[in-house]
Amino acid sequence: MGRAPCCQKMGLKKGPWTPEEDQILVSYIQQNGYGNWHALPKQAGLLRCGKSCRLRWVNYLRPDIKRGNFSSEEEEAIIKLHQVLGNKWSAIAAQLPGRTDNEIKNVWHTHLKKRLRENQTIFLDTKRHYSGKIPMSDSKAATTWQTNSKHMNSQNLIHSGHEDSSSEFSSFTESSNLSCDTNNYRSIKDDHLNSSDLIPEIDEAFWSNPLASGNSLKSGMQTQIPIYSIAAVDNGDEMNDCMEFWYNMFIRAGELPEVPEF
DNA sequence: AAGTGCTGCAACCGCAAGCCA
DNA sequence: ATGGCTTGCGGTTGCAGCACT
Structure with missing residues (x-):
């Protein structure tokens, strides 16, 4: 299996996204969609790898993302889904509209796991x-x-x-x-x-x-x-x-x- | 006010699977 | 059938902000 070269090797930017970069990415996707993540940053004029762009979009910029703290209902749903699915964060996220797998994973590790462990x-x-x-x-x-x-x-x-x-x-x-x-x-x-x-x-x-x-x-x-x-x-x-x-x-x-x- | 430790979260890394030439 | 490329996923890390001393 081949692997895409990492951002560093290609001289691309890493780390937190700036509001300007966000704006460029959002504008590009709004106009052109996101068919090819690998080609997207070059076409959009971003010094980021496709992987980073995809992650930023999926986890943060997507318009349907729900902001704010998880409700107790959502937390309960995560706990129950985790019982059945284990660490299948993407599968869990699919059951929680507006929530990303990364977010759910973070909530699990920072809040829910600790709570359950205590109890x-x-x-x-x-x-x-x-x-x-x-x-x-x-x-x-x-x-x-x-x-x-x-x-x-x-x-x-x-x-x-x-x-x-x-x-x-x-x-x-x-x-x-x-x-x-x-x-x-x-x-x-x-x-x-x-x-x-x-x-x-x-x-x-x-x-x-x-x-x-x-x-x-x-x-x-x-x-x-x-x-x-x-x-x-x-x-x-x-x-x-x-x-x-x-x-x-x-x-x-x-x-x-x-x-x-x- | 300054220093230290802790927490939460965004982002990265590495791997595997799918696709296609 | 093979191998390169891209995407998606789960695990992990780094750092900003907060709490505590």
Whole structure:
């Protein structure tokens, strides 16, 4: 695959756009459209590469871009779409008229990720995860879901799995009547984990790309995994949402990482 | 007021896919 | 079938502005 030479090599300008450059670009596109980004800067008289022009237009100058802060509805939509689509920013942006993928990406990294990280955590049994099995109804007795009311309004979740793993592959949605309570999480941590060392911190890579982040899934008996889908409340429906999310995220065929030996 | 650290966002970089000669 | 060119995407960086000391 060939690659276009970078701006620097071609002696083209980099860095922030000036109002004059913006004006030139807008005027040119209004008159001529933007069929060929590579040829556009030369034709428009801009000392920029086509890539830079395209980015400036798409992310900033386009007339249909919505300005201002994201509404709570938009933020919620991003969170939900991210559950399903992952870091497919362009796909998420396609669902939010007037918002660009770059903007959504920035909002995610600066606001939403931080907010969710503060508010939601789940501990799952890594072995079950890697074996591609999830709790079936007959193993519910061995499965405890608890919310951590102590730390943040009952929005931490802990799943302490046991070693049955005899059930066939299923979906989380089948486990929708898992028990939920608001006991504190220290007890379950003490009972089942023995040492805080068994709860590895989520690494940065997980938040950027959960599916590609090996570390957060491979270290230790228990793995700490964020739950995105219970942003607002922790009622039963939200619990179902989060299970469905994890089903979509990890259990779908072909998306589980290779199973390590324990 | 000055210095320092933090945050948010615009822009860049590198890669991959699609197109076409 | 191959390889060059262009576009699009996701990850990352740099810097301006703000907050704090």
